[in-house]
Each structure stands twice: as C-alpha cells, then as structure tokens.
Amino acid sequence: MVPTLSIKDLTVSFGKPGRELLAVNGVTYDVQPGETLGVVGESGSGKSVTLLAALGLLPSPPARISRGSVEFQGRDLARMDAKKVRQIRGKDVGFIFQEPLTSLNPVMTIGDQIAEAIVVHDQNIGWQKARARAVELMSLVGMPDPERLAKQYPHEFSGGMRQRIVIAIAIANNPKLLIADEPTTALDVTVQAQILDVIREAQEKTGAATILVSHDLGVIAQMASKIVVMYAGRVMEAGDAEDVLENPLHPYTAALIECAPTMESELKDIHPIPGQSPSLMEMPSGCPFHPRCRYRQDVCASRVPAYRAIGSDRHVACHFVEETAEGGRLVVPAAIDA
C-alpha cells in the first residue's frame, strides 16, 4: 500500500549554508491511509516544523529542506513546484492549528471562510454553492443553527466553537490527510474531549489519514494507533502506540511517560525530566538526549545512535536498545492510561 504521507530522512535547516541550524534532522516516518499517527515531543522538538516544511508552509528563506524527501501519495512534495504544492494544501491535506482564537480572519464571516477553502480549489463551484456546502460542514462538526451562525464573525464564538470551524475548513474538500497540530492545547479540558470526538468523526467521514501532533501523551493515547516520539529535531522512537506507551524502549520515551500526570498519580509520582531540551544553537554532541538521560554512558556523548528497526514494527535511536529490549532494563512506574 502506498503511504498517504511518507517522510524520509527529512532535514530542515534555518539560515545560510555553513552557519545553519538544524530544526529537523533526518526524520523518517510515514502514515498509511485511514491511520492515525501521533507525534509527541516537547516544545521545540521539531514535530510541527517537520510537517510545515513538508507542505511548504515555512517561509523560505530562511527555512529550507536541505535533505530528504516528502512523498504525498507517491509524489515528492519537496521537489514539487510551489504552486502545485499549494493546490494540494487545503484540498488533499487539511490543517487544524493550535490557536483557534487567532486562526480565523476577524473581518470575514465564518461561512465565507469555510466557503473560501472550497472556492480556492474549485473555480467553477461559485460562492453560492460553496456557502451552502459551508453550512453543511458546520452541522457536520456539530454547530447548532449553522444557517444563522454562518453569517457571524469569529469574535462571536468561543474557542471550542472556533476550533470546530477550523476543523470544518480542514475537511471542506474531503482531504486524504488531516494534520492536527496541537488541536486541543489551547482549549479547556472539558472542550478537549469534544474536539477530539469531532476530529475522530471528521476522520471517519472523510477516511483521511491523520497526523496528530501533541505534547500531551493522554491525547495521543486516546487517538493514535501509531506513535512517533521526537526530541531535538530527531525521531527517538516510533511504533505501535500501545506498545510504545506500555513498553518504551528509549529512555526519553520512558521519561516522558513518567512525567505525565494521570488521574491516579499524586505529585510524588510525577518525575519531571531534569534539565531543558537543548537549543538549536547548542546541540549536544552524540545523542541529543544524553545530558538529561539517566542511563547515559561515554559512548552517548561521542556518537549519534543509529535510528534502527527493533522487531517488526518498532524503530528506536538508542545505543543500548538491543539490551533494553531483551532485558527490560527500563522500568516504568506508572504507565499512561491507554
């Protein structure tokens, strides 16, 4: 089966050649039709940049794809004409961004904003039909009285409602791929669950593959069937979501799980990862996680561990993963609720 999106060895750099900073360094992962992939990592781990770069949404210069390929249904986006990529964006790929409060144009009615997504990709449809379709999409994402609400402006809606509108825009053209970048981060906890439901429904209706970017392991555990853990612009671990969360093979994944609060955990059960994620300017030598890693050895500071397959459906970048996988050296106190 041809993957919907296949990212291979993608490297994104900022700045002039020679003095460039690598925001994304050799990232490889893919997502199959209908599947939901969760991408986890701390802020600045490159999880969003990977996808923005893949779909030509980073301003270039200063950003550029210096290595690797991005194949969307077999076509390489990294080498495609910018205009062609634009025709794919919004039509075959829908985006849901983090900030519903600011991702809608304040001086355009929401009906028009949804309709625009349709008109942009279908010159023949006309605004009237597009607006009618916008109203349908609004009821699809659970907006009551869509006819009336379509004529209102974004400031008249709550964050959750606006995120529904953003989702309606994202699925307006029945995309093959839905990219949700921290879709619930800016929302109240009570609204988060609703929005995740809307995304799940939207995905079922369109049959789109979904990439869910989040720093929230709980959200990922609920939604994703596969998981990619990123750190400092690299993939640390990837595999089946349940496997990874229950039996993490990379110390970073394990540490992430340990510091995520669950319903039962008390304050003493939460173990934050010491230190900070490295800045692009001062990337540590060897494995980028080694300064914060509990299990570090001398080799970790000198050599970058290879990102390699472990078993049938697991990839890990750690020098000691083979031993870990056999002996189970990494003990995880509280597994996340899956």
Next chain:
Amino acid sequence: MIAENSPAIERFKANKASAISLVYLLVLTTMALLAPSITSGDPNQLDLGQVLEGFSGEHIFGTDHLGRDIATRILYGTRLSLLSGVGAVCFGLAIALPIGLFSGFVGGVTDTIVQRFVDALFAFPAFLMALALVAVLGAGLTNVIVAVGASTVPPMIRLVRSGVLSVKSEDYIENARSVGCSSSRIIIRHILPNTLGPIIVQATVYIGATIIAAAGLGFLGLGVQPPAAEWGAMLGEGRDYIFTAPHVLTVPGLFIFVTVLAFNYVGDGLRDALDPKTTKQ
C-alpha cells in the same frame, strides 16, 4: 464590516468633538453638492458698485474687492477645496496602497529597496514636493490633486507596510496559506481588510492636511486658477485688504481652519473607535 449599533459606532458617538465635526462635514458636503439650489447667485458675478462691503442681509459674508458675494464664493469654493483634499488622498492611496502591500508582503530585498526609496522621498518636505510638482505640471485642479496627493505617498506607503507586517504573521494568514490560498488572494482578502482601520484613520487626517496644502498652493497662485472660487485663492486675493476689509480673507481663512480641524477630530474619533487599544496621550 461594522454592524449597526456596533461598539465602534458607540465609541465614535461618545466622542463629542468628533461627532460634531462629522455633522459639520456632512452639512458642508451637502451644501457644496447642492450649491446651485441653495444660492441663485453666481460666484463670479462682479458688482463694482458694491466692493468690499461688510456683512449684511443681502451679502451674509460681505463682498470682495470686485464686488463678488463672498458667501456664494465660499459655497462654491467648498466644492473645490473638498474635491482637492479628498481627490489628493485618493490619488495618494491609489499609489501607496499597492506599493505598501506588495513591499510589506514580499519582504526581503525588495522591501528594503522600496523602503530606502521611500526614505529618500521623506527627505523632501511634503509641501516643497507638491510645490515642485506643480511647478513642473502647471497649475489647475487636476495638477494640484496630483501634486498634493503625491506628497502623501511616502508616509502612506510606510503606514500600509507597517500594517501588513503586523498582520502577515497572524495565525489566520498561515491558516489561509494552509487552505491553499494564493498570495494575491491572501493580500486582498485577508491582509488588506485587516489593515484598513489605521489606513482609514490616517486618510481622514490627511484630507485635512491636503486641504491646507491645496489652499496653500491656491494662496500662492499656483493652484486652481482665477476667477474660480477656491478658499486658498480667495485668501490670496484678499491679502491686499487685510487692514481695510479684513473679512475678505478672514472668512475663507476660518472655513479652512474649521474644516481642517473637523477632519482631524473625525480622524481622532475614528482611531478611538476602530482601534480602542491605542490610548490617547
């Protein structure tokens, strides 16, 4: 864009000076448009038997040195003054808007080149630039509009560009890009409407400034040519009689003063209404 009884309109109404100024300008505009039906007089009708008359029932604002009725001339002069003010700003906007939008949106080297060029234009005092342009183009209403309008282009370009810079990094612009909007669509449908507020405010204030500039050219005899009644020209023609018949230049002077003041107040009111975040000093 703004619904009825919207907070913006409420805020504008709350500002008394602006509200009164707006009413004054509306009355002035209406009277200027309806001039022929308000007065039967001809602004250029000479009456050498009645020169430099004072205020009277027959001539509300008296007569000038050629016996022309000043009230009638003020009325017809309103047309020319408002037209040159509004026309100049429209002309200025027509040039500055596309350049500012483009320069701000594209950024990079193009933006730098355009902005350095604008900096160079800033070195010329605006009125001097208008004067120089009229000297080249010749006098007359159209040329005054072009000359005065051109002098508003550099600050307008800066204003538009700064608006674009602040809007272009907004999330909804990225969203529009992710939907597949082309650059031109993003500029016209997403960036322009969101930068319009400050542009409207500044344009209103500039109408006042351009009325003064046009009147200044008229005063110097470089504007609309006699015998056409234009406020600045009336001022200029009256200056020989400043001691014998001061009303001949006081009346047009007052009209220029009050009208420009009104445009400034309306501009202030619009700024407070459209952008409540900017606080008054």
